[in-house]
Amino acid sequence: MGHREDLLEGAKRCLLEKGFVRTTARDIVKESGTNLASIGYHYGSKDALLVEAFVALVERAGDSFGDAPAGQSATKDGSIERFEEVWANILRAFPESRAIWMLSFEVITQGERLAGVRELLVKAQREGRSGIAAVFTGIEESVLPEDVVETEGRFYTTLLNGLMVQWLFDPDSATTAEQLTEGMRRAMGRMSGA
Known part of the structure; x- marks a missing residue:
């Protein structure tokens, strides 16, 4: 590995151990x-490095969101069954990704202290919306229409953020995939007048 990769891996470890606010350039x-000097040369700033490390951690955590449970094939993309399957996958991944979700919460609650990080992450949010929309719809992310990213991607991101807050507060009382899906079914039924 070169310095660029070493810095990125070191920043990931620092974020997981110390979070954004407490991680210094010297820690990394x-x-x-x-x-x-390597931080400035390869990333421009400590904040840019931390954002790239955070995004890489979130991407790694999200890699399993679309996977079918062992021994099962994935359900039809875009279906209500797929909706439930993906949320079940997300919830299964929460315990091992807790530190990553805590980092997200830190950015939300400490935004004023993390102005540089926050600005960079706002730009990265579009990628997050695109990635989660691709998981639910089954449309390849590279060809995902902009309107899908800006509607469905925002919708799924909003649900994910709410679920993250519930789960971090109390995993035992957080909404389950089944409850979320039934809520979606009922809401769709009321909206369609069924």
């Missing part, structure tokens, strides 16, 4: 075995 350098 110590963890990565590089030097301070």
